[in-house]
Amino acid sequence: MTKKCEQLLQSPLTDLDIREAIEAIRFITRRYPALDYHGFVDSGSLLNKKNSMTQNRVLAAAHAIKRMSLCLKWVKRIHLRTTLNRDHSSYGYKHMVEGCAAGYYIPNGIFIAAALSLGVPYKIESKGSLNAIFPFSERSVRELTVY
Numbered sequence: 001m002t003k004k005c006e007q008l009l010q011s012p013l014t015d016l017d018i019r020e021a022i023e024a025i026r027f028i029t030r031r032y033p034a035l036d037y038h039g040f041v042d043s044g045s046l047l048n049k050k051n052s053m054t055q056n057r058v059l060a061a062a063h064a065i066k067r068m069s070l071c072l073k074w075v076k077r078i079h080l081r082t083t084l085n086r087d088h089s090s091y092g093y094k095h096m097v098e099g100c101a102a103g104y105y106i107p108n109g110i111f112i113a114a115a116l117s118l119g120v121p122y123k124i125e126s127k128g129s130l131n132a133i134f135p136f137s138e139r140s141v142r143e144l145t146v147y
Helices: 003-009 015-031 046-059 062-076 090-100 108-117 138-144
Strands: 080-085 132-136
Touching: 015 062, 015 108, 062 090, 062 108, 090 108, 090 132, 090 138, 108 132, 132 138
Parallel strands: none
Antiparallel strands: 080 132
16 A cells, blocks of 8 residues: 555544535435446436436445545545546546555445546546546556555
8 A cells, every 4th residue: 555545545534524425425416317336327228217316325325425535535636637547447446445445345436426526527438338537647546556
C-alpha cells in the first residue's frame, strides 16, 4: 500500500464524511436513475427499471455510506486531465480503492456515484456496459494505487 493511499483511506470517518456521503447518495439516486449498485443499467428494459429502483434503495443503505466516503476521498485526490482515460474503467478504479481500503468491497456503482457526485465528467464505457470512464490523470492514479 502506498503511504498516500494509507493516509487517505485508513483514517476514521468523521461526521462531515458521513454527511457528505449521504448527500452524495441522495443526489445520485435522484439525478441518475440508470445507475445502480453494479453500475449503469440499460434504462430501456422494464426489468432493469424495476431492478434499478430496488438497487437505488440498496445504494442508499447504511452499509453504502462507508464505501461512498472511501470513494469520495480517493476521487478527490485524483487530478483530472482534458481527455478521458481509457486505460481504466470504473471497475478498475473500484479495485484500486479496494486495494487502499483493505477489507472493504467497493461496488462499481458506488465508485461511479462518488465520481459523478463530485462533478467528474464521464462516458459510459461502451454500449450496454455497466462501467464508466473518467478523465483521471494516470500519474495521480499511480500515486494512490497499490499494484
